[in-house]
Each structure stands twice: as structure tokens, then as C-alpha cells.
Amino acid sequence: MFTGIIETLGSVTHLQREAGNLHITVASTLSDELKIDQSISHNGVCLTVVALSPGEHTVTAIAETLQKSNLGTLQVGNLVNLERCTKVGDRLDGHIVQGHVDQTARCVSVADQEGSWLFTFQYDRAQGNITVEKGSITVNGISLTVVDSQADRFSVAIIPYTFEHTNLHQVGAGDTVNLEFDIIGKYVARIMEHQSHPSRGH
Template sequence: MFTGIIETLGKVTRIETEQQNINFYVESSISDQLKIDQSVSHNGVCLTVVAIQAQTHKVTAIQETLAKSNLGLLKVGDLINLERCTVAGGRLDGHIVQGHVDQTATCVAIEDQNGSWLFTFEYQKNLQDNVTVEKGSVTVNGISLTVVNSQDSRFSVAIIPYTIEYTNLQSVKVGDTINIEFDIIGKYVAKILDARA
């Protein structure tokens, strides 16, 4: 389990294709502290560390992961949000994040609000339990954020300067693809209501 509080940024240094899988080599300030078989969130996707060398670790994304996330769009030099799993008994500063990306979304607008930014994302409403609620939680590229302006297939999030500086939202532009994980509690509620209907 994760919280959506990004620990550090990593940089993709190498990408290898192996059959239908893709191996990513990520350089970061925490790579040398990781362990083989450890779960780490990469842009909100829970991936297993399979190799470590100095300040670089290697993870593998399989076809299912590549189909549901933006990892297949990564290029060498891209920044990636990293978070290690939550320690039992630790603070839950964000919200409950599983690291299971539901789908991707497209950034359709970025509004400078003179000290903060309003990012708007649009997604394909293809599943009934993929919902956002006003002032509820959503995970964008692994970042726990609060929803504003929740609509049927789009939502906005207000971003403070700290988040811009310490996450890869600093490089997101209109037209870019991001990963979203909808709030697990909201998904369960939607599923229950749908079953009763």
C-alpha cells in the first residue's frame, strides 16, 4: 500500500524491451536503499525491484501494466515519481493508494492561478466505478491530490508550488498522458450502489 506522497523523483536512464515486457532503469536518491523484490510506486504503478546497481534500480513492466498506464510512453531522461510502500504504523499523509492504475487520462488544460496551478484531466468513462467526487481523493502519476470541479469524465486538481517542484507535474504539458488511480473507497461504494440498482 502507498499514500500518494511522493518520496523523490527518479530519472529513466535506460529502457530495454524483452519480448512484450519493458525493463526500466531508474536513477534516484533512494535506489541504493532499495532491496530486490521490494515494491515501489513508479508514476503510481506498483513495480517490483529486480536489480540494483549503485544509484540505479531496475523494474519490469508487463503487457497488462503497459496497456493501462503511461509507462510505455517513457523515454530516457524522463522524470518519474517514486514512493516506497507505507511502513506499518506510519502516518497516512495522503490517502489509501494501491499502486494499481485504473487507466490513463489526458491533460486538457493548465491554468496559472498566480501562485498555484489548476490542472484539468479528461479520461474515458468506460467503467462505472471510475468516479471522482468533489473534494475527494485521486492519484495522478502516483500523487495523492484533492479533486476540484468533478465532472462525468474530467476533473481538476489544484497544485501548490511545492508539488510542482518535487514531482514530475513540473514537466506535464497539455496533451500529455498521465496515470490515474481512482479512490478505492469510492470504487467500493460505486460497486455496492451499482449492485443494488
């Protein structure tokens, strides 16, 4: 489990395809503190550390993960948001994040608000995910609050610290980001679906 509070940025140093998998090597200030088999979030995707070298770590994304996230579009030199899993007993500064990306979204616009930035993202509503005003959303692993919720898009306001210390400063109109919708909202949506179509599911 994660909180959506990014610890640091990592830089992709090497990419290796192997069948349907992608081995991603990242250099970061956290890498020397990691262990083999440890879980760490990369742009909101929970991945397992499979190899270590001084100042770097390697994780593997399988085909399903690449299809549901933006990890398959990574290039050497790209920055990724990193967060280690939450320790039991720590404060939950963001919200409950599983590290399981639901789908991607396209950045529609970035508006400079003179002290903050308003990012608007559009996603495929056919997958059944929803946002609500003042609800939580995870964008590239970052816990954020929805300020404008529509049927297939939403906006989030980004403060300077978050803008500078995550890879959102590299996201512009047309770019793809990873989304993990709030787990409580997903359960509510599922319950409502069953009430509307009681014959579906188990």
C-alpha cells in the first residue's frame, strides 16, 4: 500500500525488452536503500525490485502492466515518480493507494494560475471509473484532490512544491498519465452497478 506522497524522482537509465516484459533501470537517491523483492511505486505502478547496482535499481513491468499504464512509453532520460510502500503505523498523508493503475488519461490542458497550475485530464469513461468533486485521485502516483469532475474528465490544482518535485512539470497537453481511482469510489460504483443490474457479477 502507498499514500501517493512522492518521495523522489528517478531517471530512467536503461530499458530492456524481453518477450512481453520490460526491464526498467532507474537511478535515484532511494536506489541504494532498496532490497531485492521490495515493492516500489513508479508513476503509480507497484513494481518489484529485481536487481540492484550502485545508485540504480531495476524493476520489471509485464505485458498487462504496459497495456494499462504509460510505462511502455518510457524512454531513457525520462523522470519517474517514486514512492516506497507505507510502513505500518506511519501517518497517511495522502490517501490509500494500491499501486494498481486502472487506466491512462490524456492531458487536455495545463493552465498557469499565477502561483499554481490547473491540469485537466480526459479518460475513457467506458471503463466505468468515476471522479467526484473534492475526492481523491492518483495521477502518476501522486495523491491529488479533484477540483472539477465531469463525465470523462477532471481537473486538479498543483501547488509549486508538487509541480517542482514530481514529473508533472514535464507533463503537457497530449501527454499520457497513469490513473488510479479512489478505492472507496470504485467499490461504491461497483455496488451501484450491481443494484442497477442485479444479474451481473457474483
